[in-house]
Amino acid sequence: MSEPIQTTEARRLSGASMRRRELLLGTMSGAAFALASTQTASARPVVQTGVGRQAPDAPASGAATVSAHRVEVPMPHGGVAAGHPLASMAGVRMLMQGGSAADAAVAAMAVLNVVEPWASGAAGNGFATCLDKKTGEVTSLAFTGAAPGLLDNQVDPAELVAGHKAVVTPGAFGGWIELARRFGRLPLSTLLEPAIGYARDGHPMDASIADTIRRQQAALARYPTTAAIYLPGGQPPAARSLFRNLPLANTFQALADAETAALATGADRNTALQAAYDYFYSGPVAREMSRFSEAGGGWLRLKDMQDYRPRWSAPVGANYRGVDIYCSPVTSRTGLEMCEQLNLLEGFDFASLPSDSPQALHLIAETIKVAKSDVYRYAAAPASAVVPTDILISKAFADQRRRLINPQAAIAYPTGADLSTSRPAPRRRPRASSVPGDTTSLSVIDSEGNAIACTTTLGGGFGTLLVMGDTGLICNNGLRVGSTAPYRDHPNFVAPGRIPLLGNGPVIVKQDGRLRMLFGSPGGETIGQTQFQTLVNVIDRGMSIQEAIEAPRIALDAEPGFYTPGAAIRLQMEARFPLATFAGLTAMGHKVEPVGPYSIGSIQGILISADGQPMAGGDPRRMGYAVGY
Structure with missing residues (x-):
């Protein structure tokens, strides 16, 4: 499993190194010609000074590694x-x-x-x-x-x-x-x-x-x-x-x-x-x-x-290590996911674990797993069902559900919690993934x-695929399974006039009453997972916005889907993680699937610096860019 990743990366780097070498040789040849011409014309040797030798990209002082490939945008x-x-x-x-x-x-x-x-x-x-x-x-x-x-x-x-x-x-x-x-x-x-x-x-x-x-x-x-x-x-x-x-x-x-x-x-x-x-x-x-x-x-x-009609409402929220998080309420499932994931993770000494260690990523994966099971059991349009939002985003509920997590081994995808407003957990297989x-x-x-x-x-990509007449517009295809439940007795089953669930959950973060951060991501099932990891990168790891965005990510995928207890879970990992991390998570019982090095989510965000200055980042996983003035 690891060798193809290493080989592909080695080939990519080899190709890039060859192109850089060709450009360098071309530049050196041009420089040598210019130097020779100058010496011939002036009959004097060129005196080199120290100017430029200590520049960040100079051969002797260039950084061996970089934490981000794009600069933060002020x-x-x-x-x-x-x-x-x-x-x-x-x-x-x-x-x-x-x-x-x-x-x-x-x-x-x-x-x-x-x-x-x-x-x-x-x-x-x-x-x-x-x-x-x-x-x-x-x-x-x-x-x-x-x-x-x-x-x-x-x-x-x-x-x-x-x-x-x-x-x-x-x-x-x-x-x-x-x-x-x-x-x-x-x-x-x-x-x-x-x-x-x-x-x-x-x-x-x-x-x-x-x-x-x-x-x-x-x-x-x-x-x-x-x-x-x-x-x-x-x-x-x-x-x-x-x-x-x-x-x-x-x-x-x-x-x-x-x-x-x-x-x-x-x-x-x-x-x-x-x-x-x-x-x-x-x-x-x-x-x-x-x-x-x-x-x-x-x-x-x-x-x-x-x-x-568009609808204004209060966001759902959580306090994570003294920071206030605001996210979208149902019919977004991501706000509920974000809050429960943060509440679950808060019970662990996460900041003490190296960011790319199997132990840290295992905790991320297991909190996502438990939160998804609860959200998919209960989230629905409020007009269709009573959603126990206050319970799902509470610290007490997280304390109870955290007991499912084994810090040393992966658990099976669980059944959502049995709450007082419970509806029967689905047992039949869905009609489609x-x-x-x-x-x-x-x-x-x-x-x-x-x-x-x-x-x-x-x-889905291009939504319904259908441009509506001469309008030039394409509509959302949110009636499909995923945005709707695959079980007829679930309150999010597709029905006339019912609003399907979205994964959209843009986030605003405040600390001590002041704006600290705002961000969001595309990615379907991975939206809440991507945003969760980006936020803990900032809060627990102290990363800058661009570093937090570019850091490698994981994502859980479920077959046949997150609505089904016992679904088979794959742990997708961007290929930039160390090989030892892949091996460690496999040993903990995760079914690990390597994916592209920049392939999970696409965060666009702004982080307020300690001096109160907005600094923005764009995700290289797509064509996102930040522009300031």
């Missing part, structure tokens, strides 16, 4: 860490025009719809966690749509993965408007301007996005409205080629024009934003989506769009200290 006046550099820059443009964190977040999410279209969009779903600096209040916004009212849950589960029947009511655009309404300053037309430009005029297609389209070419080609955009001329776009989405540009422009028209009549800001909201949820966009869905045999109708989720996340802070972390998603 944000003295604010900034954005998002899943694509163009999205981060769009957000910073809003800040530099006097916009707020909310304005920057909306602009960045709109651009992500264009440049990272497989992961999120205006017709997707998501959560935002928001800090109002003036009041100190942290609030959560859910922009999560429900299953259409006409849904027939007797349908073959395969039809809920892609296509017309997989569509969840769009939620994200309503969330954008709600963020702009409550915390924003700039007009929607300004916020959408960068996205409209990139969609209309084009942008260089990121190589990873081009590869994603190529891998999903056959699936995307099944839907003519999708193929027309993502398979121009019948072929996937080449990496770095100019890519456009004209239908999306037209939709965004029409939404901006609806606001502009309202302002021209003397409407105030809220009324004008409502005009754009209405254009989407009861006007031309909603009517086109309803028409297209009905024509294709889908269930989404105009009434589903008109009935949708869970499907990985594809998502994006961003973190924003403005010059006043307001902060917003957003995680937004289409569900």
Whole structure:
């Protein structure tokens, strides 16, 4: 198991070393020629000084190892860490025009719809966690749509993965408007301007996005409205080629024009934003989506769009070693996972264990395992069931559940705790395994200290795979197993009007009443696991934000899924861990699976330094970048 990792890495390093050697020889040859010419012209030897010899990258003083391959990005006046550099820059443009964190977040999410279209969009779903600096209040916004009212849950589960029947009511655009309404300053037309430009005029297609389209070419080609955009001329776009989405540009422009028209009549800001909201949820966009869905045999109708509302609520929270953590409530499962994982780990002397030791990673894995069993037994839309949230995130509950953890050996995936509000634990096998989720996340802070972390998603890669008519928009496919339970008697089983669970759980951290950190990650089942590890890297290990992001990670995967007690658990480990760590965890009873060296999650985050300065990090696992000013 270890040799292929070592061999692959050795080959990679060998290739990189050869390229560096070739570049160095070329540079040396040029330098030698220049030196010879100089000596010939001047007839004097070149006198070398000490200048440059002690630079950080000089041969004699260069570091043997680095803790992070990217620098932290300072944000003295604010900034954005998002899943694509163009999205981060769009957000910073809003800040530099006097916009707020909310304005920057909306602009960045709109651009992500264009440049990272497989992961999120205006017709997707998501959560935002928001800090109002003036009041100190942290609030959560859910922009999560429900299953259409006409849904027939007797349908073959395969039809809920892609296509017309997989569509969840769009939620994200309503969330954008709600963020702009409550915390924003700039007009929607300004916020959408960068996205409209990139969609209309084009942008260089990121190589990873081009590869994603190529891998999903056959699936995307099944839907003519999708193929027309993502398979121009019948072929996937080449990496770095100019890519456009004209239908999306037209939709965004029409939404901006609806606001502009309202302002021209003397409407105030809220009324004008409502005009754009209405254009989407009861006007031309909603009517086109309803028409297209009905024509294709889908269930989404105009009434589903008109009935949708984004929802503000209090976040769930935990205190971990004196630090306050705020995360998304249900219908996000990740907030519950984060809180229980932290409460479980707090009972161990985790900071005394080396970060890459089998013992430390074993504790991480076992706390994830126990928390998942509890969350998947009880988490559901509050309208469908009583969720014992206060119990699940309590210290007393963690003290009880921690007894399951053996510090020396892996346990089987347990049954969720039997609580007073208990429902029977499922015993039947599910109809289908869970499907990985594809998502994006961003973190924003403005010059006043307001902060917003957003995680937004289409569900699986390219969501339903279906561009809805001439809108240019793809919907979330959250009706599939994973976002919904595989057991008919579970309150999260797919049903008309029911909101599926999301893994989205953007986090805000406060210490002594002041902002300490904000961050989030994509990754489906790995979201809560990735965020958990990043947070303990900062709190227990004292890492900088970029170090915490780049540190190698683990992730648990379950077959047939985390809803099933006794599921087979694989411990996926990024290949950068020492070989002895792989061996140690295997000896403790874990079924270890090596994965790519940078392959689990994609954190975008901001950490406030001891001097009160925001420092941001972007994850090299995808194309995330932080931009400050």
